[in-house]
Amino acid sequence: MARNFEYHPTPGGAARSRRQDHQAPLLPNPEKESSFRSRFLLAVIYLLMVGVIIRLFYWQVLHRTRLQAEAESQYQRTITNIGQRGKILTSDGYLLVTNAPVYRLYAEPHLLKRPAGELSQLLAPLLVDMDPEIATQPALIAQQRQDLQSTILNRLSQPDRRWVALKQKITEQQKKDIEALDIEGLGFEEYYVRAYPEASTAAHVLGFVGKNQAGEDQGYFGIEGALDKELRGQADKQTFNKDALGFHLFFDQLEDQPITDGRDVVLTIRRDIQHTVEESLKNGIERYGAVSGSVVVMEPKTGKILAMAAYPNYEPGYFYKYPSDTHKNPIIADTFEPGSIFKVLTVSGGVDAGVINPDTQCTKCDSARRIGEYTIKTWNDVYNPNITMSDALAKSDNTAMIFVAELLGQEKFIDYIKSFGIGDPTHIELQEDTSTPFRKDWKFIDLATSSFGQGIATTGMQMVKAVGAVANDGKLMRPTIIEKVIDHQKNTEIPVEAVEERQVITPTTAQTVATMMEYAAQHGEAQWIRSKTHSVAGKTGTAQIPVEGHYDPDRTIASFIGFSPVEDPKFVMLVILREPKSSIWAAETAAPLWYNIANKLYLLLNIPADR
Structure with a gap:
């Protein structure tokens, strides 16, 4: 039989037990405490992991490139070598520019x-x-x-x-x-x-090599500037491991890119002709007391430049020692009012359009021309009633040129001038080739003054190109100063072909104008210096320099442009002298210098006498 368990508290025990139950503190729950602690630790670990991930992202993603570069710099080194820049040579094989160690x-x-x-x-x-x-x-x-x-x-x-x-x-x-x-x-x-083995020879053609903003070699002006990409050598990068002292581990090269030298450029310039032209120009400037001067000689049938010179000159190897305005080539970079040499183009347009011929008489040449508020005179204030066009070109009659321009009309006159390339770049391979576009709002006074080369801007190269068309049966050739480019890596030569841009005037017109220019050379103001052995078609130009809204009668640009021999021209040449002091007239400065150089060209080019 089961026994009931009985509890018998001691005396006073019940009361004491109740009192103890009422006063005893609550003990923490072990299970709840364990759960809270676990969650807290997990949160801390989670936050730490997030922090680590963010930090890893910061370094390995955001700064990966920089850290990688810094790490590689500790054990790798890259040496960059640049291939040699291409050489520049004359057409007869002489070095004008090379590289020296x-x-x-x-x-x-x-x-x-x-x-x-x-x-x-x-x-x-x-x-x-x-x-x-x-x-x-x-x-x-x-x-x-x-x-x-x-x-x-x-x-x-x-x-x-x-x-x-x-x-x-x-x-x-x-x-x-x-x-x-x-x-x-x-x-x-x-x-x-x-x-530069030839020092200052052809400096304005060559240009020079300086540093760009990145500290790299770069060509400026002339051929160096225009053909910088062709001449520039390509980079060679060699990357290799290095030891703690920075020495090359030769057995562990990582990368090697081959060096590529730049291309050589052969010019159309002949060394002997260039030297002759430069020496003659320098002597001429000193003789006539000019501030500066320039000469360009071109083959009219091909557009090839045989010589191009400007003075004052500079040495490309020491370009930094010269004023910056000395670096530019005035023949292509400077615009000027050409004066009477521009009359060749006015006459060409008139003959080609059929409004005049050599014997056409000017019916408005008996006095100065009054156009609005302006009075236009001849250069010597002498007037020739009913003068023929041949005599007008020889005597450089301004009023006769206005007469021709009137017969042509403004639209046709401008069309002819533009067709000759005036106002457009010549596209010669030199960096500074420039032009001055025509004004759009021409007035009659603009037509009048432009007819004799005043109030219109051109460059020396544009004038040589234009008159070269007269010497080449009316064909306008693009001037070029590059014979060929040589790529030694590919063992190839790239010739520069002659470019005929357009037929400006008919061959008959060109021959007629050439005859008129020959007559002008024989009977004009420069007849005293004419050649006795070779025929010359030429024209003088004396342009007053505009200053502060008017023309200074004592400061001129004297020029002479012509080609020879007349029947089969071998060269067309322009001589420009700025502000000659011995005389302001081209017939007494630029013309004799032109003939002086021409006499030497006859020998250098083996041109037989035709007179």
């Missing part, structure tokens, strides 16, 4: 055993550039030595630098002198710079 002197400061001060004193005297301009000036040499010493000391006093350049363009002799000092921690890097 020079050296960069550098130091590795952590390898140097001698104090920086001692080294700067040793090196500075050996690094002075003995430029001919300062070779005889001890004060300038001393200043250069002091500047070099200060620069070298400053660069060597940087112990945290592993490599510093001390001097660029070290010559072979300077390199040998420094090597003889046997200084540990110095070194040389060979590279090439542009060299």
Whole structure:
């Protein structure tokens, strides 16, 4: 039989038990506490993981490129070598521009055993550039030595630098002198710079090589500027691993891209003709006291430039020593009012349109022409009633040219002038080729003054191109100064073909105008200097220079343009002299210089006499 369990509290126990139940504190629930702690730890871990992920994203995604570059820089090095720039040669094979080896002197400061001060004193005297301009000036040499010493000391006093350049363009002799000092921690890097064996010859054709904003070589002006991409060598990048000291691990080259040299450019210029033209121009400017001058010689049948010269000149290898306005080629970059040489184009249009012929008489040439508020006179204020067109061109009669322009009419006159290429770029392969477009709101006074080359802007190259068409049976040839481009990598030569742009006037018109120009050369103001051995078709031009709204009668641009021989022209040439002092007239300055050069061209080009 089951026994009931009975509980018998001790006396007072019940009361004590109730009192204890009422006063005892509540104990924490172990299960709840464990759950809260777990959630808290999970939250902390989660936040840490999120932080790690964000940090990883920050470094491995946002800054991946920079970190990778920094890491690679610790064990990789990339050397960039540029292929040599292409050479520039004359048509007869003479080098005008090439590349010469020079050296960069550098130091590795952590390898140097001698104090920086001692080294700067040793090196500075050996690094002075003995430029001919300062070779005889001890004060300038001393200043250069002091500047070099200060620069070298400053660069060597940087112990945290592993490599510093001390001097660029070290010559072979300077390199040998420094090597003889046997200084540990110095070194040389060979590279090439542009060299000009002919000094200033054809400077305005060649241009020069300078530095762009990125510090890279870039061609400016002339051929160097226009054909920079053709001449520029391509980069070669060599990437290799290096050890902790920065030395090349030769067995572990990672990348090697081949060097590609630039293309060579062969010009149409002949060295002997270019030298002759430059020397003659310089002498002419000195003889006639001109401020400046220019000459261009072109083959009318091909458009090839045989010579192009301007003075004052400069040396492309030292371009930074000359005023910046000396760098541009005035023959293609400067516009000017051509004056009476422009009358050749006015007459050409009149003959081609059939409104005049050589014997047409001017019925409005008996006095000065009054056009609105303007009075237009002849250059000498002498008037020739009923003058023929041949005599008008020879005597350079302004009123006769207005007569021709009136017969043509404004629209047809402008059409002819534009067809000759006036107002448009000539498209010669030089960087500064420029033009001045025609005004749209022409008035009758503009037609009148333009007929004799005043109030209209052109360039020397445009005039040679235009008159070249008269010498070439009316065919307008595009002027070119490039014979061919040579690509040595592909072993190919790319010739530049002659380009006929259009037929401006008929062959008959061209022959008629050529005869009128020959008559002008024989009977005009420059007849005293005419050739006795060769026929010449030519025209003088004396243009007053506009200043502050009027023309200065004492300042002129004197010019002479012509071609020879007349029946079979071998060259067309323009001579321009700005502000000659001996005489303001072209017949006494530009014309004799033209004939002086022409007489030499007959010999150089083997042109037989035809008179």
